[in-house]
Amino acid sequence: MLIACNNKKCMQHSDAKLNTTSMEVICAACNNPITNITESMKRALKSFGQTIKENAKKAFVMACKNCNANREVVMSNGGETVCKVCKGAIKVHTAMKQAIKEFGEKEEPVVAVTTLSDTTTAESPVKVKKPRQPKASVKQ
Protein backbone atom coordinates (compact mmCIF):
# COMPACT_ATOMS: atom_id res chain seq x y z
CA MET A 1 0.00 0.00 0.00
CA LEU A 2 1.62 3.22 -1.14
CA ILE A 3 1.38 6.14 1.20
CA ALA A 4 2.09 9.73 0.31
CA CYS A 5 4.78 11.30 2.43
CA ASN A 6 3.94 14.71 3.80
CA ASN A 7 7.49 15.78 4.44
CA LYS A 8 8.10 18.77 2.21
CA LYS A 9 11.50 17.58 1.02
CA CYS A 10 10.14 14.17 0.08
CA MET A 11 6.46 14.10 -0.98
CA GLN A 12 6.95 10.64 -2.48
CA HIS A 13 4.62 7.70 -2.48
CA SER A 14 6.30 4.79 -0.80
CA ASP A 15 5.62 1.60 1.11
CA ALA A 16 5.60 3.48 4.37
CA LYS A 17 5.58 1.22 7.39
CA LEU A 18 3.89 1.50 10.73
CA ASN A 19 6.15 1.45 13.75
CA THR A 20 3.97 -0.55 16.08
CA THR A 21 5.86 0.70 19.12
CA SER A 22 5.57 4.42 18.53
CA MET A 23 2.52 4.11 16.24
CA GLU A 24 4.26 6.37 13.76
CA VAL A 25 4.17 5.74 10.04
CA ILE A 26 7.67 5.94 8.62
CA CYS A 27 8.23 6.91 4.99
CA ALA A 28 10.27 4.32 3.12
CA ALA A 29 11.79 7.01 0.91
CA CYS A 30 13.05 9.50 3.48
CA ASN A 31 12.71 7.52 6.73
CA ASN A 32 10.86 10.37 8.38
CA PRO A 33 7.53 9.99 10.15
CA ILE A 34 4.54 10.85 8.05
CA THR A 35 2.36 12.87 10.35
CA ASN A 36 -0.97 13.00 8.56
CA ILE A 37 -1.89 9.33 8.85
CA THR A 38 -5.27 8.63 10.38
CA GLU A 39 -5.84 6.00 13.04
CA SER A 40 -7.89 3.87 10.64
CA MET A 41 -5.05 4.01 8.13
CA LYS A 42 -2.65 2.86 10.83
CA ARG A 43 -4.98 -0.01 11.66
CA ALA A 44 -5.07 -0.94 7.98
CA LEU A 45 -1.29 -0.95 7.79
CA LYS A 46 -1.15 -3.14 10.84
CA SER A 47 -3.63 -5.61 9.41
CA PHE A 48 -1.64 -5.75 6.18
CA GLY A 49 1.49 -6.45 8.17
CA GLN A 50 3.07 -3.33 6.72
CA THR A 51 4.88 -2.68 9.93
CA ILE A 52 8.38 -2.15 11.22
CA LYS A 53 9.71 -5.02 13.22
CA GLU A 54 11.71 -3.50 16.01
CA ASN A 55 14.40 -5.53 17.66
CA ALA A 56 12.95 -7.20 20.66
CA LYS A 57 14.35 -5.00 23.34
CA LYS A 58 12.57 -4.65 26.63
CA ALA A 59 11.23 -1.18 26.63
CA PHE A 60 8.67 0.65 28.65
CA VAL A 61 6.49 2.43 26.17
CA MET A 62 3.90 5.01 27.08
CA ALA A 63 1.97 7.62 25.19
CA CYS A 64 3.81 10.94 25.21
CA LYS A 65 1.58 13.95 24.81
CA ASN A 66 4.44 16.15 23.68
CA CYS A 67 5.54 13.83 20.89
CA ASN A 68 2.01 12.69 20.14
CA ALA A 69 3.45 9.19 19.85
CA ASN A 70 4.18 6.19 21.99
CA ARG A 71 7.65 6.63 23.36
CA GLU A 72 10.09 4.74 25.47
CA VAL A 73 10.00 5.88 29.06
CA VAL A 74 13.33 6.27 30.82
CA MET A 75 14.41 7.38 34.26
CA SER A 76 15.71 10.91 34.40
CA ASN A 77 18.64 11.83 36.58
CA GLY A 78 16.16 13.35 38.96
CA GLY A 79 14.39 10.03 39.36
CA GLU A 80 11.40 10.99 37.24
CA THR A 81 9.97 9.00 34.37
CA VAL A 82 10.48 10.95 31.16
CA CYS A 83 10.04 10.48 27.43
CA LYS A 84 13.27 9.29 25.88
CA VAL A 85 12.83 11.57 22.90
CA CYS A 86 11.55 14.89 24.21
CA LYS A 87 12.54 14.42 27.87
CA GLY A 88 9.08 15.50 28.91
CA ALA A 89 7.71 14.02 32.11
CA ILE A 90 5.44 11.01 31.67
CA LYS A 91 3.33 9.92 34.59
CA VAL A 92 3.36 6.18 35.18
CA HIS A 93 2.03 3.92 37.88
CA THR A 94 4.26 3.42 40.89
CA ALA A 95 4.75 -0.25 40.06
CA MET A 96 5.82 0.57 36.53
CA LYS A 97 8.11 3.30 37.76
CA GLN A 98 9.76 0.77 40.01
CA ALA A 99 10.15 -1.60 37.08
CA ILE A 100 11.70 1.11 34.94
CA LYS A 101 14.04 1.92 37.78
CA GLU A 102 15.16 -1.68 37.96
CA PHE A 103 15.07 -2.84 34.38
CA GLY A 104 14.67 0.23 32.24
CA GLU A 105 17.16 2.55 30.73
CA LYS A 106 18.56 5.60 32.38
CA GLU A 107 18.25 8.92 30.69
CA GLU A 108 21.11 9.33 28.30
CA PRO A 109 23.58 12.05 29.16
CA VAL A 110 22.97 15.13 27.11
CA VAL A 111 25.36 15.11 24.20
CA ALA A 112 26.66 18.49 23.17
CA VAL A 113 25.26 19.54 19.84
CA THR A 114 27.99 19.69 17.26
CA THR A 115 28.14 23.12 15.72
CA LEU A 116 29.20 23.74 12.17
CA SER A 117 32.40 25.45 13.30
CA ASP A 118 33.53 22.31 15.06
CA THR A 119 36.24 20.40 13.29
CA THR A 120 35.86 16.70 13.74
CA THR A 121 39.16 15.09 14.52
CA ALA A 122 39.64 11.74 12.89
CA GLU A 123 41.55 10.53 15.92
CA SER A 124 38.72 10.94 18.39
CA PRO A 125 37.34 7.50 19.12
CA VAL A 126 33.70 7.02 18.38
CA LYS A 127 32.03 5.86 21.53
CA VAL A 128 29.43 3.21 20.99
CA LYS A 129 26.48 3.67 23.26
CA LYS A 130 26.12 0.83 25.72
CA PRO A 131 22.88 1.19 27.62
CA ARG A 132 23.66 -1.32 30.31
CA GLN A 133 27.20 -0.42 31.19
CA PRO A 134 27.87 -1.17 34.85
CA LYS A 135 28.68 1.91 36.86
CA ALA A 136 31.34 0.25 38.98
CA SER A 137 33.84 -0.20 36.17
CA VAL A 138 34.97 3.42 36.05
CA LYS A 139 38.73 3.57 36.26
CA GLN A 140 40.61 6.53 37.67
Ligand SMILES: [Zn+2]
Ligand atom coordinates in the same frame (compact mmCIF):
# COMPACT_ATOMS: atom_id res chain seq x y z
ZN1 LIG B 1 9.24 10.73 2.75
Ligand SMILES: [Zn+2]
Ligand atom coordinates in the same frame (compact mmCIF):
# COMPACT_ATOMS: atom_id res chain seq x y z
ZN1 LIG C 1 8.00 12.85 24.05
